Amino acid sequence: MKNIGVEKGLTNVADYLxxxxxxxxxxxxxxxxxxxxxxxxxxxxxxxYNTNMMGFADTSTKIPVISASGLTAEEVKNMIDQKTSK
Structure with missing residues (x-):
């Protein structure tokens, strides 16, 4: 089971996932x-909503980060599958 962190405000994406x-x-x-x-x-x-979602402009993570901007919930899901299938 994939565990996905969704930024607050993306209710439609969270519900779909x-x-x-x-x-x-x-x-x-x-x-x-x-x-x-x-x-x-x-x-x-x-x-x-802003370019430094985590509160720091220089924050980096080993976890893939997907921007949902301009994407449908299904497109976000497809990107998750691509990023986590490797």
Missing amino acids: KNQGYTVQILSENIENNIAKYDNLDVIIAAD
Whole structure:
């Protein structure tokens, strides 16, 4: 089961992924609230409301980050499958 972190505000994507069988965790805007979740995530879905979703412009992660901006929930799911099938 893939564990997906979804930035707050992407309710339609989170709901779609849950219906597709993914485990979804909503990520808050506050990085301190998210740190404990990162080790268990396979992918992070960013809303792209701002360019530094995690509160830091220089934040990097080993977890793939997918920008949902301009994508349908199904397109986001397809990108998750591509990123995690490797």
